[in-house]
Amino acid sequence: xxxxxxxxxxxxxxxxxxxxxxxxxxxxxxxxxxxxxxxxxxxxxxxxxxxxxxxxxxxxxxxxxxxxxxxxxxxxxxxxxxxxxxxxxxxxxxxxxxxxxxxxxxxxxxxxxxxxxxxxxxxxxxxxxxxxxxxxxxxxxxxxxxxxxxxxxxxxxxxxxxxxxxxxxxxxxxxxxxxxxxxxxxxxxxxxxxxxxxxxxxxxxxxxxxxxxxxxxxxxxxxxxxxxxxxxxxxxxxxxxxxxxxxxxxxxxxxxxxxxxxxxxxxxxxxxxxxxxxxxxxxxxxxxxxxxxxxxxxxxx
Amino acid sequence: xxxxxxxxxxxxxxxxxxxxxxxxxxxxxxxxxxxxxxxxxxxxxxxxxxxxxxxxxxxxxxxxxxxxxxxxxxxxxxxxxxxxxxxxxxxxxxxxxxxxxxxxxxxxxxxxxxxxxxxxxxxxxxxxxxxxxxxxxxxxxxxxxxxxxxxxxxxxxxxxxxxxxxxxxxxxxxxxxxxxxxxxxxxxxxxxxxxxxxxxxxxxxxxxxxxxxxxxxxxxxxxxxxxxxxxxxxxx
Numbered sequence: 001x002x003x004x005x006x007x008x009x010x011x012x013x014x015x016x017x018x019x020x021x022x023x024x025x026x027x028x029x030x031x032x033x034x035x036x037x038x039x040x041x042x043x044x045x046x047x048x049x050x051x052x053x054x055x056x057x058x059x060x061x062x063x064x065x066x067x068x069x070x071x072x073x074x075x076x077x078x079x080x081x082x083x084x085x086x087x088x089x090x091x092x093x094x095x096x097x098x099x100x101x102x103x104x105x106x107x108x109x110x111x112x113x114x115x116x117x118x119x120x121x122x123x124x125x126x127x128x129x130x131x132x133x134x135x136x137x138x139x140x141x142x143x144x145x146x147x148x149x150x151x152x153x154x155x156x157x158x159x160x161x162x163x164x165x166x167x168x169x170x171x172x173x174x175x176x177x178x179x180x181x182x183x184x185x186x187x188x189x190x191x192x193x194x195x196x197x198x199x200x201x202x203x204x205x206x207x208x209x210x211x212x213x214x215x216x217x218x219x220x221x222x223x224x225x226x227x228x229x230x231x232x233x234x235x236x237x238x239x240x241x242x243x244x245x246x247x248x249x250x251x252x253x254x255x256x257x258x259x260x261x262x263x264x265x266x267x268x269x270x271x272x273x274x275x276x277x278x279x280x281x282x283x284x285x286x287x288x289x290x291x292x293x294x295x296x297x298x299x300x301x
Numbered sequence: 302x303x304x305x306x307x308x309x310x311x312x313x314x315x316x317x318x319x320x321x322x323x324x325x326x327x328x329x330x331x332x333x334x335x336x337x338x339x340x341x342x343x344x345x346x347x348x349x350x351x352x353x354x355x356x357x358x359x360x361x362x363x364x365x366x367x368x369x370x371x372x373x374x375x376x377x378x379x380x381x382x383x384x385x386x387x388x389x390x391x392x393x394x395x396x397x398x399x400x401x402x403x404x405x406x407x408x409x410x411x412x413x414x415x416x417x418x419x420x421x422x423x424x425x426x427x428x429x430x431x432x433x434x435x436x437x438x439x440x441x442x443x444x445x446x447x448x449x450x451x452x453x454x455x456x457x458x459x460x461x462x463x464x465x466x467x468x469x470x471x472x473x474x475x476x477x478x479x480x481x482x483x484x485x486x487x488x489x490x491x492x493x494x495x496x497x498x499x500x501x502x503x504x505x506x507x508x509x510x511x512x513x514x515x516x517x518x519x520x521x522x523x524x525x526x527x528x529x530x531x532x533x534x535x536x537x
Contacts (some may be wrong), residue, residue, distance in 0.1 A: 053387050054535040072303055075390040082536070086384040089377050090315060099314045102307040103389035142388075 003062075004029040004150060004182035005050055010059030012045050012206075019045040021206040023059070030180040032196055034187070034214070034278075037203035038286040043186040044082065046203065047152045050184070051080035063150055076105060080152035081139035087127045094123060096138060106147035111175065115141045118167045119160075133159030140168055144175050153185045157192070165192065172196070194278040202285050209285045218276050221284060222258040225251035226271035234266045241284035253284035304391040308399025309406070311386055312378055319374075319403075323411050326370055327418070330362040334434045348431035357433030364439045367411075368459050375463020378403065379527065380470050384536045397528045400464060408456040415452045416445060447509070454516035461523035468530040477530075 005027040012020040020042045027033050035043050048054035049061060052068035052075050061067060066074040087096070093116065101107035116123075119137035122130065127138065136158045143153050157165055173196070176183070187193050200217045202210035210217050221241060224231050228250040235254055243252040258273050266273045276284070313319055338357065346353050378400055386396045419435040423443055427433055441447025469477030496503060 048536065051387075052392075054537075055533070070392045070394060072390075072392045072395060075392060076304070078390060079388075081388055082384075085388060086381060088311075088315065088382045088385055090318070091385075095314050099307075099311050100389065102310050103304060103391065148390075 002029040003027065004031075004064060005184070006062040007046075007050075008060045010046075010049065010056040010061055012042075012049065012054065013057045019206050020049075020056070020203075023203075023206070023208050025201055025208060025211050027182060027184065027199070027201075029182055030176075031198040032176065032183045032185065034190075034193060034197040034200040035184050035203070036186070036190060036200055036278075036282045037209075041203040041286070042206040043203055044154060045206075047080055047154055047184065047186065048082075050150070051075075051078050051152055053080065076103065077148055078150045078152065079104065079143055079146040079148035081142050081154065083136075083139075083155040083158055085135070085139060091127045092124060093121055093127070093138065096127070096142065100142060100146065104146040104148060106179070108145050108147055111147070111171070112141050112145035115144060115167075115171060118171075119164050131159060133161060133164065136160050137164065144171060147175070147179050147181065149181050151181050151183045153183065155186055155188070157187055157189045165189075169193075169196065190279040190282055191277060197278075200278065200281075202282055204285050210281065214278065217281060218278060219257050221253050221255055221276045221281055222262065223251065223253055223274040223276050223280060224266065224271050225249070225274070226266075226269070230269035230271045234262060234269060234271045236262075236265075242287040253280055303398070304386075304389075304395035305398040305402060307389070308386055308391050308396050309402045311382060311389070311391075312400065312403035313406070319407050320410065322370065323367065324414065326366050327363070327414065330366045331434045334360055334362050335428075335432050338430075338432050353431065354433070357431070358437045358442055360433060360437050361439055363435075363437070367456075371456055371459035372463040372466075374407070375404070375460040376467040376470075377463075378460070379464045379467030379531070383468075383471050383531065383534070387536055393531050393534065394528075397524075397531055400527070401461070401524055404457055404460040404464065407460060408453050411456050412449055412453040415440065416449060419443065419445065419448055450513055454513055454520070458516045458519045458523070461520050461527065465523045465526040465530065468527045468534070472530045472534045 003026045005025070007023055007025045007027075010020055010023045011018065023042070023046065035046065037043055045054065049056050050063060050068065052063075052070065055069050063074055064077055068074045068078065097109075097112055097116070100112075101109070115121075115137070119134075119140065121134055121137045121141070125134075127135070130138070136156055137160065140153075140156050143151055143156065156168060160168065172183075175181075185193060185197070194214065197214045200210060200212065200214050201208060202217075210220065212220065224234055226234075226249065228245060228248055231250045231252060235252065239255040241253045241255060243250060253276060258275070263273055265271075337360070341353070341356065342348065346356070382400075383396060386399075387393075391399070415435060419440065422428060422433075422435045427436065435448075436443040439451075441451055466478045466481060469481050471477075473480065
């Protein structure tokens, strides 16, 4: 499988702040990759570097085989609309629709019209006066109608109502089928987009903590719940990513797959084993280092 | 194919601000000039007399009205357009090239407008009423060989000066324009300190073409400055 976006050892520092720390990811061509993580995890910085809007402090990045920064032929293959995108003064929707085709060789006016109608974007209101959801809708129009081989969607759901989100999903899937492209989508509405994603990359504190196919990523952790002592025995030293304790009951998200021996022991001790959702996975990796269960028990006593 | 032409189209996308607002401003200045002429007429001025012509040709309205708008136009051509140009896939190099091309087009457009209006004013013996709106000293006093370089170079100067201020804001935030403003003030004051003792000699030897050279230097420095500032600028 061809790699569309190849990131090797990329770090990005802003003064003393390290936004990305030795990030290495290979995103296959025509895949839909979820870029997930907490606020400030480095998602927007990574997308900016992929789109050539920013440059890595260290490391190497290739998009469709070329370093994107100041490489015109590559930049014409990428569309990236930021969640806080700035537009020229006094811009209205028709300005965007008139100029975008000049830059996007694959621009599809029919898709743009369909999205504008479906998302009910006001035509005459200056863009700077649009609501958060309406601005997201403009970004979706640019992102999908450009039909760019590398499409970066930064929080496309922000402020969108449920009908608009449904329309976005429908047209996104139809567009991918009609013209396959590599899509990187960052979002906090994880469950809503989970079924769309082929792969997930989870960032935390600027580092890659998960980079795998979606189903394999979900199997990389296990959810255990039950009596605290029993859960502790089932864990058998597995790293705990996130834990919640209430009274004598504990639920944990632990690293590692749920193998047969774990299931047998859990069954014997009355501990419930569940498969993690994508949201569980992201939440667990974003959680601060949990206290050891032994310590919690000592505090309780 | 580079993104220079699409970037120029991006600037021309807001047609009103590039093509119509300068006309609105010019029209407003013309109207005010006519009203002031009427004021002189009512106060006893004699249209067509030597005093009337000399006084009318000193009308500085155009020189006061357009620069503020043109510098703003230059600032916004970079400050609010650069992030969107990068979003659409322009390189920084193409953005600067496209922006300069747009500035040349806007300057040529304003020059053509001023030239046509001046020709009409001259052909109609100053609008059949001795109103001096474009046949004024600051625009070359009806001499097209002066008017054309004056309007073109001054417009291009102001657009590129605005552009470099906009670029500094993109790159350094609020400190950028402050830094350039203070730097320019220091350079001008130091230059005056150096040349002031020789001012009478310089004034005596002054040639109009010096202003053209000065404008060309300003345009060149502003364009290079815009490129140097933007070539590593990022969008955050």
